[in-house]
Amino acid sequence: MSQSRTTTRKRVPSPRPDAGAQEAVDTVIDEACRALHLPTIRSRIEEMAATAMRERSSYKDFLADLLEAECADREERRKIRLVREANFPRPKRLEDFKFEENPNVTPEMVCTLADPAWVTGRQPLCLIGDSGTGKSHLLIGIGTAIAEAGLRVRYTTTVNLVNELAEAADEKKLARTIARYGRVDLLCLDEFGYLDLDKTSAKLLFQIFTEREERGSIAIASNAPFSEWKQTFTDPRLCTAIVDRVTFNAHIIETGTDSYRLAQTQKKRKR
Structure with a gap:
């Protein structure tokens, strides 16, 4: 009986993510990045999230990577603007x-x-x-x-x-x-x-x-x-x-x- 229950548990598929909920999260992230003027995070969030999951980064490490990328790109844009001006x-x-x-x-x-x-x-x-x-x-x-x-x-x-x-x-x-x-x-x-x-x-x-x-x-x-x-x-x-x-x-x-x-x-x- 115990073995049967174990087998049954193994056959149960992982719950599928709610596509509607995921789209809602993506929309919130996109709108927040626009409002806070974070174009690098907005454009790279999917890529960096995939990397974080693959490398099993902590939430803090993932956040630090996002902010570091945004700051680096912002500094580069500032240099370009100052040279242009x-x-x-x-x-x-x-x-x-x-x-x-x-x-x-x-x-x-x-x-x-x-x-x-x-x-x-x-x-x-x-x-x-x-x-x-x-x-x-x-x-x-x-x-x-x-x-x-x-x-x-x-x-x-x-x-x-x-x-x-x-x-x-x-x-x-x-x-x-x-x-x-x-x-x-x-x-x-x-x-x-x-x-x-x-x-x-x-x-x-x-x-x-x-x-x-x-x-x-x-x-x-x-x-x-x-x-x-x-x-x-x-x-x-x-x-x-x-x-x-x-x-x-x-x-x-x-x-x-x-x-x-x-x-x-x-x-x-x-x-």
Whole structure:
């Protein structure tokens, strides 16, 4: 009799899950993820639940895995957003810089600038050198590294910034525009010294430097040494004040005079 009961028990099938109840649970999870803005958990819940069951994870381990995946994806999305908002004209990364082509720039020096400590310390950066020596690549690459570290970065050329400030002044929005540039952690100013500024334009640009003084970092790429900046800023006092602000406690990298682009062109012609 006992054996018969045992056999009977073995033949009883496992209870089937209620499909309707399971769908209701899935709906609750989906709606909760939408409401709490958890897109990674929402998209990966089935996959990760199957893995947890296969590995016999505890409820806490399963929850920890879900939250860890969400946090990792959220951080990656934040990096992408900060890089996009920096408004770089093209993607450039420091690891793609050809250090062997420019002995003036060392990997150790650049790695130091990839760390955001100098930005949080509100220190300036000056990249000085002739055209084609990698200034813009370094400026964008460093700015990208800083943005991916979680800081707010903004890239612009000097001429675009001056034009934007002039338009803002005409529209009575100058204070708002200057304040917007003052809020970013790092302002990357490219092609500095490529044009001669009249007194009005120079004063507008100077307001940006004044707004950011001791509040945020500025990184400048210029094809002119400091001694030639008086050609850009015709007012000697204004020129001295700007040089003083961008060189005080600054990181200064001289990229030299040998154009990488010219060298590559010459190599192609020889082939």
